[in-house]
Amino acid sequence: MLTLTNLTVDKDLSYEPEFFRIYNPQDRDKLEALLTSKPHIRIHDELDSQLDELIKSKHPKKKPEPQQMHALKLLHLGDLSMEDYGVWVYYPWSERLVHLLDEEEFVSMRTNRNVYKITPEERDVLGKQIVGVVGLSVGQSVSVTMAMERGFGEIRLADFDLLELSNLNRIRTGVQSLGLPKVVIVAREIKEIDPFLKVTCFNDGLTEENMDRFFTEGGKLNVIVDECDGLDIKILLRHKAKSLGIPVVMDASDRGTVDVERFDLEPDRPILHGLIEHLDHTQVKYLKTNEEKVPFLLAMIGVETLSNRLKASMIEVGQSITTWPQLASAVTLGGALCADVCRRIILDQYHESGRYWIDIEELIGDKTPKADNEYEVKDLTAEPLTTEEIESAIAAVKVDDQQSVQLTEEQIKQLVSAALFAPSAGNNQPWKWVANAGKLFLFHDEKHSISWGDFDNITSNIAFGTAIENLKIEAGQLNLEMNYALFPAPNHKRLVAACSFSPAQGTTYLPELAPLITQRLTNRKQGTGSKIEDEILRTLTNAVGSNGGASIQIVEDKEKIDAIAEIVAGVERVRFLHPQGHHDFYTKEVRWTDAAVHSTKDGLDIKSLELSETDRTGLLVAKSPEVIKLLNRWGGGSAFEKLSRDGIKSSSAIGLITMPTYEAKNFIKGGEAVQRVWLQANLQNLSFHPISAPLFLFARLNQGNGAELPTAARTALKKLQQQLQGVFPQLVDQQGIFMFRLSYADEASVRSLRKPLDEILQII
Incomplete structure (x- = not known):
């Protein structure tokens, strides 16, 4: 039976070869002792062919004949034998002994094929330079390429990592190097290419403690290549380089991105082109979590300029993959680009700073890209709601005027001002209020709500219900009672309600909720999970009431809350991966800047989503249709589930409002119940967050x-629906109207804006 337990594990970390010039007796004795102690050493003696090349290089116009070559070779050797000539180089890590031309002739011949891309004079300049490379994945390719061109005399390598199996997709070495420090691997490769180059290794990586030594000990760096992963070191090394006037070059191994900062020529240049000036980079070394690091990373890399595959891969990090992908082809290209840029900086042939892209897919690609139907969307538009349509619809309504009062303009504005504070899906505010003859008419202004998510006007109808409820409550403040008819003109479907008002009889309608109308808000912040008092839950249940057919169920069981979190998360993934759902989210629903928030006064302020920086970055990255195509092909997109999962799991309770049947009027009546519960929850200092997707x-x-749903999405939704019915059995025979989470949480970051009154109210 084979046993390996007693075998010696190789722990040799050497990277410096030994030189023996055996025309020197002392070196001859040392080499003989080495060969005696290690008779298994493999000897490589190709000096004869090296001499052939050397002599040919001295006679470029005419190649010497064999007999002439032999004579020239003997003349060149002089008094030395072939064995004594040159230098014997011993590589202890591979136990090889190699016979080479000595340094001057070696350098001349090894760089012979560079001439005149690099002149001999330029070669000599390069040979006096000191280059630093931090991070040895892309950095290995840069270092080795520069060594092959002999673009330096000394190279300082910094990396603290050991080689892992997953590194072998981009680091050029063999499996025998697994577990070795990357600096040792790269140093050995350079020494095997050119043993006369000086290599200095920093096995602990670049740190604050060794940074002075790395930059200046034994001579100041002429250029530094940054390929490290640590954000703090990326920033600190630039500050150091700036203070010393040293240019920094970086490759991102995506789209051939090369970044150059010429601190040698621009001493006042902001680091990273000023991309992180808005951030406190003095704190970066104290950042521990990805959440804290993302703002710096996002600013540094520039999300908009990443390749679509890297964007999609970023979304999958922590889901189906553990870290960002890198390919050997990109790393190799990066090595070439950085080596070229560094050489031209050193030789005073290039003087600019900037970020550049050598995107192979753009430069070399199909002239006529293959058509696909993986992301087909419609630019959903609605017919404008015209004055003619409004007047025609109103004329078709029969209103009993016997009990109604004629509203004054002041009363109309007060009532509609309260109605406009009602919630709507994505804060789309789908209403148009029209006052005519002292009465109010509610129209569906579809241009605001038309979207893939508003199937069969469901979400709009719920919003109309919430607005009507606000109107009823505010009417009570005017000692009025509201009466209304839903869809009162059958031939005018966009006329949702005709409202008339009469003097209040008896108790004012829900006066305790009136002050909450303008204060009500959605709060998506994570909750504390604290239990809600039973009396408060009874108050919420009572708020639904029995009129209209609405009912409510509230669950507090943590297992059920967790189950709902997974269901909602799964649905969010389906929605984001659906092209039209994705398109509408980015183009219709969310406002990404303060300017957009205040100019439209609708939609969801991105800050209201209460996202972590990581999740917000994920949403920015996922904006591209090409990213969604890729995620669908890969079966990815699980990261979208994170957007709601944690918040729901932090809830104290989940509520569900249902109506007996699926009808447009029932969604409106259900919306009225939603608003009562919402206002009552806020009155009880509870955070309220809709999760009705x-x-x-x-x-x-x-x-x-399943209209417009791919087969996989239909299958997923059927399964998720069964799971939700397991939590809320009444969904089997009742229509779900609205689902929401309740919690005790910190104050919401922002409040959604509303369009001004004159935009939604028309008096005719």
């Missing part, structure tokens, strides 16, 4: 026969 997509699945 499953109900809306299930409606598309059930009532729309």
Whole structure:
């Protein structure tokens, strides 16, 4: 039986060869002792062919004949034998002894094929330079390429990592190097190419403690190549380089991105082109979590300029992969680009700073890209709501005027001002209020709400219900009682409600909720998970009431809350990966800048989503349709599930409001119940966050026969629907209207804006 337990594990970390010039008696004795102690050493003696090349190089116009070559060779050797000539170089890590021309002739011949891309004079300049390379994945390719061109005399290598199996997709070495320090691997490779180059290794990587030595000990660096992963070191080394006037070159191994900062020519240049000036980079070394690091990383790399595959891969980090991917082809290209740039900086042939892209896919690609239908979207538009349509619809309504009062303009504005604070899906505010003859009419202004998510006007109808509820409450403040008819003109579907008002009889309608109308808000912050008092839960249940057919169920069980979190997360993934759902989210729903928030006064302020910096970055990265195509091909996109999962799991309770059947009027009546519960929850200092996306997509699945849903999405939604029915059994025979989470949480970051009154109210 084979046993390996007693074998010696190789721990040799040497990277310096030994030189023997055996025309020197002392060196001859040392070499003989070495060969005696290690008779198994492999000897490589190709000096004869090296001499052939050397002599040919001295006679470029005419190649010497064999007999002439032999004579020239003997003349060149002089008094030395072939064995004594040159230098014997012993590589202890591979136990090889190699016979070479000595340094001057070796350098001349090894760089002979560079001439005149690099002149002999330029070669000699390069040979006096000191280059630093930090990070030895891309850095290995840079270092070895520069060594092959002999672009330096000394190279300082810094990396603290050991070689792992997964590194072998881009680091050129063999499996026998697994477990070795990367600096040792690269140093050995350089020494095997050119044993006369000086290599200085920093096995601990570049640190604050050794940075002075790395930059200046034995001579100041002429250029530094940054390929390290540590954000703090990336920033600190640039500050150091700037203070010393040393140019910095970096490759990103994506789209052939090369970054150059000429601190030698621009001593006042901001580091990283000023991309992180808005951040406190003095704190970067104290950052521990990805959440803290992402703002710096995002600013450094520039999300908009990443390749689509890297963007999609970023979304999968921590989901289906553990870290960012890198390919050998990109790393090799990066090595070539950095080596070229460093050489031209040193030789005073290039003087600029900037970020550059040598995108192979753009430069070398199909002239006519293959057509695909993986991301087909419609630019959903609606017919404008015209004055003619409004007047025609109003004329078709029969209103009993016997009990109604004629509202004054002041009363109209007060009532509609309260209505406009109602919630709507994505804060799209789908309403148009029209006052005519002292009455109010609610129209569906579809240009605001038309989207893939508003299947069969479900979300709009719920919003109309919430607005009507606000109107009823505010009417009570005017000692009025509101009466209304839903869809009162059958031939005018966009007329949602006709509202009339009469003097209040008896108790004012829900006066305790009136002050909450303008204060109500969505709070997506994570909760504490604290239990809600039973009395408060009863208050919320009572708020639904019995009129209209709405009912409510509230679950507090943590296992059920966790189950709901997974269901909602799964639905979010389906929604984001659906091209139209993805398109509408980015183009219709979210406002990404403060300027957009204040100019439109609708949609969701990105800050209201209460995202971590990592998740916000993920959303920015996922904006590209090409990213969604890739994620669908890969079966990826699990990161989208994170957007809601943690928040839901932190909830104290989850509520569900249902109606008996699937009807447009029931969604409006259900919306009224939603608003009462929402206002009452805020009155009890509870955070309220809608999580109804499953109900809306299930409606598309059930009532729309899965319209526009791919087979995989239909399958996933059917499974998720069954799971939700397991938590809320009433969904089997009732229509889900609205689902929400309740929690005790910190104050929301922002409040959604509303369009001004004159945009949504028309008095005719």
